[in-house]
Amino acid sequence: MNKTDTRLLRSIVAAGLIVAVAVALAWADVQGPWLRAFLVFLGVVLMVSGNSLPKRLQPLSSMRCETSREQLMRRLTGWFFVLAGLAWTITWVVLSESTAKTITTVIMAAGAVVITTYVGWCMAARRRATPPREG
Amino acid sequence: MNKVFKALSDPTRRRVLQLLRAGPMAAGELADHFPVSKPTMSAHFGVLRDAGLVEAEKNGRTVIYRLKMSVLEEALMGFAQAFGLHIELDEATALAGDGKDT
Numbered sequence: 001m002n003k004t005d006t007r008l009l010r011s012i013v014a015a016g017l018i019v020a021v022a023v024a025l026a027w028a029d030v031q032g033p034w035l036r037a038f039l040v041f042l043g044v045v046l047m048v049s050g051n052s053l054p055k056r057l058q059p060l061s062s063m064r065c066e067t068s069r070e071q072l073m074r075r076l077t078g079w080f081f082v083l084a085g086l087a088w089t090i091t092w093v094v095l096s097e098s099t100a101k102t103i104t105t106v107i108m109a110a111g112a113v114v115i116t117t118y119v120g121w122c123m124a125a126r127r128r129a130t131p132p133r134e135g
Numbered sequence: 136m137n138k139v140f141k142a143l144s145d146p147t148r149r150r151v152l153q154l155l156r157a158g159p160m161a162a163g164e165l166a167d168h169f170p171v172s173k174p175t176m177s178a179h180f181g182v183l184r185d186a187g188l189v190e191a192e193k194n195g196r197t198v199i200y201r202l203k204m205s206v207l208e209e210a211l212m213g214f215a216q217a218f219g220l221h222i223e224l225d226e227a228t229a230l231a232g233d234g235k236d237t
Contacts (some may be wrong), residue, residue: 061206
């Protein structure tokens with residue numbers, strides 16, 4: 001197993017654990033401090049993974065879009081994850097449960113829109129760079 | 136972390152990182168932006184590589200450098216720039232005018 005496979009396996013296990021704990025908490029209908037603690041932990045996970053995102057580089061030859069755009073996308077996504085994670089954590093520490101739920105839903109929706117937009121923008125550069133086929 | 140602080144403490148290296156924000160660049164292309172000798176530039180690149188702030192990739196006979204900074208490292212660079220870069224850049228410009236290496 002090479003380094004990339006190990007990293008991928010570790011990420012899948014970590015994601016699986018987070019999903020498993022979330023399902024268990026929902027199934028047990030956990031409320032109050034335990035739910036808050038888990039959601040604060042999720043915010044920290046978001047911050048930590050966002051912080052290291054710009055450092056996870058692929059070889060230039062295997063880039064799927066124009067290299068400068070790919071770099072910008074990676075940096076901005078990293079910043080977004082860190083700031084969203086920070087807002088998420090503060091929200092679940094400070095605000096009431098109902099308000100925190102609304103705010104974190106908005107953060108998740110904004111994240112989905114931002115990341116989809118960046119990926120689309122990045123892939124568009126690749127399509128333009130590809131020469132038209134003959135015939 | 137010490138290596139990161141050491142790398143960010145120098146205005147030339149910070150300028151290299153700023154240039155790389157625009158996208159990956161060849162070593163020669165980067166060196167053209169600085170009035171310093173090639174061995175000096177190589178030493179700066181070495182410090183940045185050791186700190187894990189840039190990654191070098193060979194493409195034929197060219198070495199391509201690209202940014203490899205975490206969000207925290209980028210924020211640290213922002214602080215370093217805000218609290219010291221302007222004065223040091225002026226010094227660097229003055230040295231460049233004298234034709235000296237930094």
